[in-house]
Amino acid sequence: MYTWHWQTWNELPYLTCSLLEKWPHGFFTHHCWPRSPAELVASLQPQAEVYRVKQVHGNTVLTTNQIGDISDFPVSEPESVAYPEADGLVTEQSQQAVWVASADCTPVLIADRQTGLVGAVHSGWRGTAAKIVPQAIGRMLEQGCRLENLLLAMGPAIAGEVYQVSEDVAEAVCASVVAGSNSDKLGSLLDQFSDVGVLDDPEPGKVRLDVRRVIGLQLEQLGVAPEQVAIAPYCTYQTPEHFFSYRRDNLRKVQWSGIVSRELA
Known part of the structure; x- marks a missing residue:
C-alpha cells in the first residue's frame, strides 16, 4: 500500500515512507554516523528547531515545550548535554523537528494530517511492554489531534525471525x-x-519476538486503521550494509530518525 524510498543527502543514504510524504522526515542509516540531529536536520528542513531526549527505554513522552530547542547546544559533543530523559517527543507547533535514535529498537514517526503536528518514538521491548506508542498518541490527542487523522511509520528494526x-x-x-x-x-x-x-x-x-507486530496490535486495539500504519521492510540485524545492530555488533552506535511538523491547509 505504501512505498519506501531511498534518498540521499550529501551522498549519504536515508529512507523515507510515502505515508509521510507531506512531512520532511527520514530514517537515517549508519552511513550518517556520528552526525547528530542538529546536523542531520539540514537534510529535512534547515530552518526547523531541533529536539531530542536522553533515551532510557521507558514510556515517558515529552512535548517540545518541555525540553527546549537544542540548536544552540554543542554539535561536536552532543553526549555532554544533559538532555531530559524520555523515549518520545511530540511537537506543539510547526517547524519543529523531533528525533529518536535506534540500533535494533523500533523508531516510530507519527504525523497528524489535520494539524500537521508530529511525534517521534523509540520503542524497544521495554517501551513496547509499557505501551510508549499509545502513550505518544495520547500526548498528541492532548495537543488537539484526532486518532483517525494520525499516520504512523515504523522504521527499520530487528525482525522477529532473528530477535x-x-x-x-x-x-x-x-x-x-x-x-x-x-x-x-x-x-x-x-x-x-x-x-x-x-x-x-x-x-x-x-523465543523470537516481533516487536513491530506487537506495536501494530497495540495500534489496532486503540482503533487505528491498518491504512494509517506503514512498516519498513528492513531488519537492522540482517541489513549490515545500511544499519547498525546492537544485537549483531555489540557497539554503542545508532541511526537517527526524525520528522518535521508543518502547517497544513
Whole structure:
C-alpha cells in the first residue's frame, strides 16, 4: 500500500515512507554516523528547531515545550548535554523537528494530517511492554489531534525471525496486547493468542519476538486503521550494509530518525 524510498543527502543514504510524504522526515542509516540531529536536520528542513531526549527505554513522552530547542547546544559533543530523559517527543507547533535514535529498537514517526503536528518514538521491548506508542498518541490527542487523522511509520528494526529473547521478556511484551494476562505463563498466552508476534526458538526458555507486530496490535486495539500504519521492510540485524545492530555488533552506535511538523491547509 505504501512505498519506501531511498534518498540521499550529501551522498549519504536515508529512507523515507510515502505515508509521510507531506512531512520532511527520514530514517537515517549508519552511513550518517556520528552526525547528530542538529546536523542531520539540514537534510529535512534547515530552518526547523531541533529536539531530542536522553533515551532510557521507558514510556515517558515529552512535548517540545518541555525540553527546549537544542540548536544552540554543542554539535561536536552532543553526549555532554544533559538532555531530559524520555523515549518520545511530540511537537506543539510547526517547524519543529523531533528525533529518536535506534540500533535494533523500533523508531516510530507519527504525523497528524489535520494539524500537521508530529511525534517521534523509540520503542524497544521495554517501551513496547509499557505501551510508549499509545502513550505518544495520547500526548498528541492532548495537543488537539484526532486518532483517525494520525499516520504512523515504523522504521527499520530487528525482525522477529532473528530477535531471540527470554520467555519472561516475551510474556511482558505480550501482556500489553493480551487482556488479563498478568501472571499467566507464556505457553498459555500463546495457546490463547497465536498471533501476538512470538515465534518458536530451538533454545529452551527462549523465543523470537516481533516487536513491530506487537506495536501494530497495540495500534489496532486503540482503533487505528491498518491504512494509517506503514512498516519498513528492513531488519537492522540482517541489513549490515545500511544499519547498525546492537544485537549483531555489540557497539554503542545508532541511526537517527526524525520528522518535521508543518502547517497544513
